[in-house]
Amino acid sequence: MSSSKSNPAVQAVASEMxxxxxxxxxxxxxxxxxxxxxxxxxxxxxxxxASSEDEARTFFLSLRVDELALARACAAGENAAWEIFLxxxxxxxxxxxxxxxxxxxxxxxxxxxxYADLYGTTTREGQRVxxxxxxxxxxxxxxxxxxxxxxxxxxxxxxxxxxxxxxEESEEGVQFRAPDPQPVTPSDSRLARATDEVLAGLPAExxxxxxxYYLDDRTLAEIARMLGVHESTISRKLDKLAKSLRKxxxxxxxxxxxxxxxxxxxxxxxxxxxxxxxxxxxxxxPPPSAFSEKRVEARVPEGxx
Amino acid sequence: MEKVPKIVGERLKVAAVAVDHPDSNVxxxxxxxxxxxxxxxxxxxxxxxxxxxxxxxxxALPTEEPAITVVRPVRGGWLTWPQLxxxxxxxxxxxxxxxxxxxxxxxxxPETVASYDAPRAQDIEKAKxxxxxxxxxxxxxxxxxxxxxxxxxxxxxxxxxxxxxxxEFDRLEQFAKLQPPARDERPDADGSRSRLRPQTLAHGPKxxxxxxxxxxxxxxxxNAYALQSQTxxxxxxxxxxxxxxxxxxxxxxxxxxxxPATAPAPVTAGSAIGGPISSDKRSQDLDTLAVNGRSLTVLxxxxxxxxxxxxxxxxxxxxxxxxAPKSQLTDxxxxxxxxxxxxxxxxxxxxxxxxxxxxxxxxxxxxxxxxKSWQDVDVxxxxxxxxxxxxxxxxxxxxxxxxxxxKAEMKQARVVFRxxxxxxxxVWAGGSSGHLYHSTDAGGHWVQVVPTWSGVVLTDDIVSLxxxxxLQGRIVTSxxxxxxxxxxxxxxxxx
Numbered sequence: 001m002s003s004s005k006s007n008p009a010v011q012a013v014a015s016e017m018x019x020x021x022x023x024x025x026x027x028x029x030x031x032x033x034x035x036x037x038x039x040x041x042x043x044x045x046x047x048x049x050a051s052s053e054d055e056a057r058t059f060f061l062s063l064r065v066d067e068l069a070l071a072r073a074c075a076a077g078e079n080a081a082w083e084i085f086l087x088x089x090x091x092x093x094x095x096x097x098x099x100x101x102x103x104x105x106x107x108x109x110x111x112x113x114x115y116a117d118l119y120g121t122t123t124r125e126g127q128r129v130x131x132x133x134x135x136x137x138x139x140x141x142x143x144x145x146x147x148x149x150x151x152x153x154x155x156x157x158x159x160x161x162x163x164x165x166x167x168e169e170s171e172e173g174v175q176f177r178a179p180d181p182q183p184v185t186p187s188d189s190r191l192a193r194a195t196d197e198v199l200a201g202l203p204a205e206x207x208x209x210x211x212x213y214y215l216d217d218r219t220l221a222e223i224a225r226m227l228g229v230h231e232s233t234i235s236r237k238l239d240k241l242a243k244s245l246r247k248x249x250x251x252x253x254x255x256x257x258x259x260x261x262x263x264x265x266x267x268x269x270x271x272x273x274x275x276x277x278x279x280x281x282x283x284x285x286p287p288p289s290a291f292s293e294k295r296v297e298a299r300v301p302e303g304x305x
Numbered sequence: 306m307e308k309v310p311k312i313v314g315e316r317l318k319v320a321a322v323a324v325d326h327p328d329s330n331v332x333x334x335x336x337x338x339x340x341x342x343x344x345x346x347x348x349x350x351x352x353x354x355x356x357x358x359x360x361x362x363x364x365a366l367p368t369e370e371p372a373i374t375v376v377r378p379v380r381g382g383w384l385t386w387p388q389l390x391x392x393x394x395x396x397x398x399x400x401x402x403x404x405x406x407x408x409x410x411x412x413x414x415p416e417t418v419a420s421y422d423a424p425r426a427q428d429i430e431k432a433k434x435x436x437x438x439x440x441x442x443x444x445x446x447x448x449x450x451x452x453x454x455x456x457x458x459x460x461x462x463x464x465x466x467x468x469x470x471x472x473e474f475d476r477l478e479q480f481a482k483l484q485p486p487a488r489d490e491r492p493d494a495d496g497s498r499s500r501l502r503p504q505t506l507a508h509g510p511k512x513x514x515x516x517x518x519x520x521x522x523x524x525x526x527x528n529a530y531a532l533q534s535q536t537x538x539x540x541x542x543x544x545x546x547x548x549x550x551x552x553x554x555x556x557x558x559x560x561x562x563x564x565p566a567t568a569p570a571p572v573t574a575g576s577a578i579g580g581p582i583s584s585d586k587r588s589q590d591l592d593t594l595a596v597n598g599r600s601l602t603v604l605x606x607x608x609x610x611x612x613x614x615x616x617x618x619x620x621x622x623x624x625x626x627x628x629a630p631k632s633q634l635t636d637x638x639x640x641x642x643x644x645x646x647x648x649x650x651x652x653x654x655x656x657x658x659x660x661x662x663x664x665x666x667x668x669x670x671x672x673x674x675x676x677k678s679w680q681d682v683d684v685x686x687x688x689x690x691x692x693x694x695x696x697x698x699x700x701x702x703x704x705x706x707x708x709x710x711x712k713a714e715m716k717q718a719r720v721v722f723r724x725x726x727x728x729x730x731x732v733w734a735g736g737s738s739g740h741l742y743h744s745t746d747a748g749g750h751w752v753q754v755v756p757t758w759s760g761v762v763l764t765d766d767i768v769s770l771x772x773x774x775x776l777q778g779r780i781v782t783s784x785x786x787x788x789x790x791x792x793x794x795x796x797x798x799x800x
Binding site: 024058061062064066095100134135138140143146147148149150153158191196199203204205207208210211215218222224225228239241242243246267 | 307308309310312313314315316317318320321328329330331332333334335336337338339340346349350352353354356357359360361362363364365366367368369721737738759760761764765766783784785
């Protein structure tokens with residue numbers, strides 16, 4: 001989607017609209033000139049590959065130009081812009097970090113780390129590099145800050161999850177554990193193929209809902225909010241999917257040469273066998289609280305002993 | 306709910322391949338539902354396979370706050386006895402006081418009107434019988450007086466027959482026959498009787514006599530002075546649900562100031578902002594306006610408010626609440642219509658016949674004299690903000706504090722208005738960053754409305770506002786989103 005070269009259509013529309021957008025964004029009071037704003041617009045428009053002038057026009061109208069100007073002014077080190085940014089977003093950043101990390105010290109660390117990135121403590125070729133320079137105004141600045149926090153948190157959690165301390169392993173008694181046995185493979189590969197075929201035929205949104213519900217254990221309300229629909233919509237979708245998937249898999253197995261009875265048996269047998277595998281594979285990513293609970297449980301017998 | 310076969314979960318897991326993650330800007334736009342359809346499908350395809358990005362989307366969701374919507378239907382929890390008991394007491398006081406004032410007005414009005422009309426009846430008859438065309442303005446009347454001797458009329462007759470006023474007298478008689486708009490006696494959620502809404506104030510055209518104009522302008526100036534001399538009341542943010550608003554009789558949350566009398570005074574030219582007036586001044590105004598045959602209902606000090614809040618506030622029962630604002634708004638609209646739905650007829654004097662405009666700088670302006678002069682309307686200042694002291698304790702979450710602080714900052718930040726729509730005294734104004742404000746008293750008081758639909762808040766610039774009537778409205782944003790409301794902003798739907 002992105003293109004390193006400037007798009008002529010984007011450039012033309014940016015030149016045409018820069019005056020209007022520059023005024024709309026209130027750039028003057030935060031020290032962003034029209035020329036620099038035009039460059040920003042061209043960069044953003046080119047990055048997201050607006051191919052025609054109409055597309056570019058619609059794209060620029062959809063941007064949060066005031067927040068884009070503010071972010072880029074902050075990235076450029078404008079004090080007036082920083083004052084506005086800190087006034088508007090400092091507290092929200094910490095509140096969002098607290099909501100994500102659910103623990104005060106972790107939240108503060110997360111927010112402080114992001115603040116340092118936003119301010120630009122790293123330099124490249126003598127120039128300060130601020131994370132705010134990567135904000136493009138496609139969504140709200142507040143939403144973008146939450147997304148960046150969430151990404152940082154997810155990266156940290158997944159990174160530290162892989163680094164299991166020896167103390168924890170010792171307490172859990174798994175230090176010298178024998179390697180896990182090979183997972184049980186499906187007794188009939190036709191079932192896996194049929195299921196893959198049926199899943200591939202579903203719209204992406206349905207697969208996303210299934211993954212969020214069955215793999216991530218998200219609630220219906222969470223999934224609904226992620227997709228911007230009502231909870232009852234997700235409930236109806238899942239119910240409809242549950243009823244239709246079974247039928248479709250059976251139909252695919254029959255099409256593959258099985259009889260109806262064989263197909264239904266394959267589905268039932270596989271359900272029973274795979275139940276253990278699914279739990280094991282899902283158990284590979286336990287929630288954070290599980291570690292602390294296990295640590296407490298392990299210590300109690302030692303105290304009593 | 307029926308479960309899917311377990312093989313489905315396993316195959317979904319196997320198919321999960323995390324490649325080409327969308328950047329944070331795209332994920333943000335996806336969360337805020339501002340991606341075009343093509344891009345949204347691509348992101349969904351990725352999210353169907355990538356658990357990390359699903360986690361990011363879920364974690365980055367804004368905190369779901371019940372107070373984001375301005376108006377919410379009040380559910381049953383408010384009909385508890387303690388609230389009912391005090392509500393009934395307050396309602397009783399209001400009803401008794403209102404009845405007393407109404408009685409006074411009804412008994413005083415016919416005499417006043419009659420006494421005003423009586424000396425003029427003969428003149429009216431003579432004026433009507435005149436064959437000469439009646440001049441429309443006092444200036445023309447003065448010219449008429451000069452011409453009278455030439456037309457064979459006695460000077461004394463001309464002077465005692467203010468021809469232009471004949472039409473005003475006809476109109477006066479017409480208005481004198483008007484019944485005051487019915488008050489909504491249905492109890493609110495807390496059992497209090499309906500507070501008097503400004504829609505029940507029969508604002509309307511007054512005879513544009515010079516004397517009256519002078520009185521009105523003087524009163525308006527006095528009102529403005531009274532407004533300034535009052536303790537500035539931090540009016541709560543409209544994000545606070547109305548049920549919390551009604552809980553506070555002295556600190557009206559949504560619209561009214563802390564001053565006891567919160568009737569929006571009829572604003573005339575010379576007063577940029579209609580605002581609360583003191584009870585003393587209001588009585589003077591009522592006397593003045595009673596002479597002109599207007600029927601006005603007095604707002605009582607305790608529990609009264611500026612109506613816009615009450616018009617939004619919902620009683621516990623949804624059906625009555627659904628009807629309440631409509632009837633009041635209908636009444637207001639009807640009054641406005643009777644008094645002249647086109648602005649040229651109601652020139653000069655009635656706030657709900659004001660004209661609205663947005664200047665090149667994006668400021669909202671109002672004219673009360675058919676466009677001859679325009680005044681800036683300070684919407685944000687009049688809308689007010691939530692102060693921590695006024696908010697119910699239950700709402701003082703850290704997010705609410707941040708919201709309140711943000712709203713305080715918003716007062717300083719300039720909102721660029723881009724669209725305005727008015728139906729009589731019911732005015733909507735919208736502009737940058739989804740700022741939307743509503744006034745039910747022609748700009749006297751404003752409430753900020755934050756359209757929300759399924760947890761999604763309207764944050765794009767509002768470029769178009771269309772309200773065919775006070776209830777049904779349509780917003781178009783700069784990102785071509787269309788938001789509609791069937792109930793004056795209480796609920797919204799995004800298309």
